[in-house]
Amino acid sequence: MSTFLIKNAKIVNEGNIFEGDVLIENDIISQIAESISAKPNCTIVDAEGSFLMPGVIDDQVHFREPGLTHKGNIASESKAAIAGGITSFIEQPNTVPNAVTQELLEQKYEIASKTSYANYSFMMGGTNDNLEEVLKTNPKNVAGIKLFLGSSTGNMLVDNEEVLEKIFSSTKMLIAVHCEDEATIKANLAKYTEEYGEDIPVKYHHLIRSEEACYLSSSKAIELAKKTGARLHIFHVSTAKETELFTNKIPLEEKLITAEVCVHHLWFTNEDYDTKGSLIKWNPAVKTKADQEGLWKALLDDRIDVIATDHAPHTLEEKQNKYASCPSGAPLVQHSLVVMMEAYAKGKISVEKIVEKMCHNPAKLFKIENRGFIREGYFADLVIVNPHMPWNVMKENILYKCGWSPLEGTNFKSRISHTFVNGKLVYTNGKVKEVLAGKRLTFNRE
Structure with a gap:
């Protein structure tokens, strides 16, 4: 004992x-x-x-196992997580192969049971053609359903509106979404590619994956959730405009539509591209100072419910590729809590609020048993x-x-x-x- x-x-x-x-x-x-x-x-x-404090619950990480383990694996990244005060994580389905069948999903749980330093759950991935598998997901031991409404790894872009509505109306489980409008991004990318070819300066990333792309997709997802009564959670909100879509008028437990912000959108702005370059290339992109201020405001007034990392490691070699082939994402689990404590030291947020957004609210929002407090x-x-x-x-x-x-x-x-x-x-x-x-x-x- x-x-x-x-x-x-x-x-x-x-x-x-x-x-x-x-x-x-x-x-x-x-x-x-x-x-x-x-x-x-x-x-x-x-x-x-x-x-x-209660251990931090990070509701959005990419630990890269299986299939992308040259970047990270459940053992290495969960080890970094506990060093950063994260005791539980929810990992995303865009590993290789994508976790889009119950069998592939359980294989990830099997790996974690043998290698994870922290508590774990894995999202079931939705696609244009796996509704049957999605509906088999056990709400008692799987965190939720993850849908990419913007381009992503493998066959995980859900762009069939009929399928989308079917998923939203068929499951009571929490549906977490990555919201960026694909058509808007493609049009913006074509414009900058015409001017710069493959080597687009990374400082234009936030104009390619723009405010408009985020807002269009988020507002559409919210509209669909209201229509179907789905339980919707919007990952990594990155613009001030999107924060207007959320409410603080009702308690978290009664909200059917919730929002998350990531530490990098609270810490960096587009001005940092000059010094950090592709190391801060994320999807959705780090945006302007005005967006950052809007995110802070919404976090503090409870329109935004959760702080997470979207931890997504790539090798330095991969991050040094030209813009068109440089992957988006960066590692953050070891440093997210101290980033927020730095904001506390500067008087931007209270310690109680940090604990609410990083520990209590993820537990409430996902209905995690006996954790987060x-x-x-x-x-x-x-x-x-x-x-x-x-x-x-x-x-x-x-x-x-x-x-x-x-x-x-x-x-x-x-x-x-x-x-x-x-x-x-x-x-x-x-x-x-x-x-x-x-x-x-x-x-x-x-």
């Missing part, structure tokens, strides 16, 4: 910060109190001066963050298999000192312990 007693922590939970102790027995939080006496054979962790009887997925322990992102401390980060050279004020997954101490003092503590996430759904 493993027992840990975390003492003197600033516990951040459900809108409050209070000093206290937390007792972990086996994989469960067994007691939360102002002061708890140590039991025999109990490991004490003194968290004085640090925040104790510091509550007695819940799984002990916990993170200790020291807000006064500066460090610098360098090649030597990057854990991603691809070996780089768009945040290299950044100084952060806060550091993750401890991460617990299911009551096991899996990360401490800059080192990941070789403990595969991750479990398959389950969901409290009919």
Whole structure:
């Protein structure tokens, strides 16, 4: 039996910060109190001066296994995730082969059961022709259905409107969507290709994958969700204009349409293309300062519900290709929580709000069982963050298999000192312990 007693922590939970102790027995939080006496054979962790938070739940990652494991795999990327305070992840279906049958989906769960350092779930992928397979998805142990409404890996672009409406009206499961209008992007790309050929300067990326492309697609998806009553979650909102599509007038639990923002859209703007180049080429694109400000506003006033990463590693060699063949995406799971803590240090967001958007809300939104909160009887997925322990992102401390980060050279004020997954101490003092503590996430759904 493993027992840990975390003492003197600033516990951040459900809108409050209070000093206290937390007792972990086996994989469960067994007691939360102002002061708890140590039991025999109990490991004490003194968290004085640090925040104790629920483990972060990242609702959108690409860990590249199977089929793209030269970029990353479940073991390497989940290891980086726990170093970043992420204790649970939801991974996307555009691996190779795409997870578009129940058999292929279960193969990913099988890999994770043997290799994941963090808790895991995988999205079932929808295509123009796999509705039957989509409808077999078990809502109790699969996070949701993922649809790409903009170009993506393999055969995953869903552009048949009849099929789309059928999926929306046939499942009660959460449908998560990547929204970018394909026709708009193609027209914009043709214009810049005519001028520059394959070597389009990356600073035009946000004009190719434009505000219009995002808004057209998001508004269409929302219209369809309202028509069919579907449970819709829009991934990586990237424009101020799109934020107008969402409401803060009702509690999250009652929302049928929810939204996520990614840390890179809160951290970078198109002005950073000059120094970062293709390292910050994402889909949807990093956009303007005005868009960034709009996203922050919507995040703080609760039109945007969740902060995630869209972690998507590529090799440095791939990222150095000319624009037309340079893949979009970058690794972020090791650094997302400290990015948000940096915003806290600058007075942009409270720690309570960070925990709400990165821990509580993903658990509520996906109906994850017994995670995302510091509550007695819940799984002990916990993170200790020291807000006064500066460090610098360098090649030597990057854990991603691809070996780089768009945040290299950044100084952060806060550091993750401890991460617990299911009551096991899996990360401490800059080192990941070789403990595969991750479990398959389950969901409290009919």
